[in-house]
Amino acid sequence: MNMMSTFIKPMHPEGRRFVAIFAAITLVLFLIWDVLGWLGVGLTIWCYYFFRDPERTPPDRPDAILSPADGIVSLIEPAIPPEELGLPETPLTRVSVFMSVFNCHVNRAPVAGTVTRIAYRPGKFFNASLDKASSDNERNGLIIRMEDGRDLVTVQIAGLVARRIVSFISEGDRLNGGERFGLIRFGSRLDVYLPEGAKLLVKPGQTMIAGETVIAETGAPIES
Incomplete structure (x- = not known):
């Protein structure tokens, strides 16, 4: 068995x-x-x-920011979240996870919180491993408001083969860390914009497991 x-x-x-x-x-x-x-x-x-959808067991860590996708960390760099989400133009640490056609493509929430914004934007279909995919490709972004009031952004990005982004959630929904929120068909990428004060724990080239691998710790909010 x-x-x-x-x-x-x-x-x-x-x-x-x-x-x-x-x-x-x-x-x-x-x-x-x-x-x-x-x-x-x-x-x-x-x-x-x-289209496999295995069960995943999120770590029992309230400070954990989880990978939203299976795949490889392809990029880590400061970047401004997509403009359609309406956030301040402040660069945040962006962690990009590239999914090949052999990865599980069910996407999972990096943290627990409330979905305050979902914004879809049509675009091109460049190879999702390229840096310009974040700005030019079709994408669907969401903001998750954490318990401490900070926002975490995650963005589904279509790739060279992927032609359909699927979302299972609506604005106002409450998500648990590791909960399924969408999928992308046939090769793509997920970007996570870490909230200010978060501590990065991964490097480019590392293999991620959606809903289980900890990519960062939430840390404490930065005093303004």
Whole structure:
């Protein structure tokens, strides 16, 4: 049973119709040529695996800021949050997590708090690992107001292959740290803008697990 659970993960409902489409195409391919059919089987399995939605156990740390995505830390730099969120033009530490087509793409809340703002902006579809993806690509940003009154920003960014950002939440919703809030289809990126006073704990190149890896500590608010 433990061996089965290692390889077979639950699939998010968003993936059902895609797996069904891949499976239907696979049946047609078998009618054309067995080799193509088996290729279709491999792609169908990959599609299922892409939409996997394993359970995650957030650490019991109220000061933890969690990775919102599975993947690799591709960039860490000071940056101003997206203008459509209406925040002050003050640079914050931005941590970018790049998701390949082999990563789990369910996104999870970095911290507990209330969603005070959601803002979608259409855009281009550059490779999500590039720096300009944060400013030029299609994106969906949200502000999470933490218990101490500070705001944390996280932004879903579409990539070269990703063409659909999905959000499960609305403004005013209350989120727990590690709770699912959305997904992006087929390769993309998540940016987290750390609140002032947060202590960064990761470096570029590190592997992240959504809802479990601690990327920073909230720290104390900076006195104005």
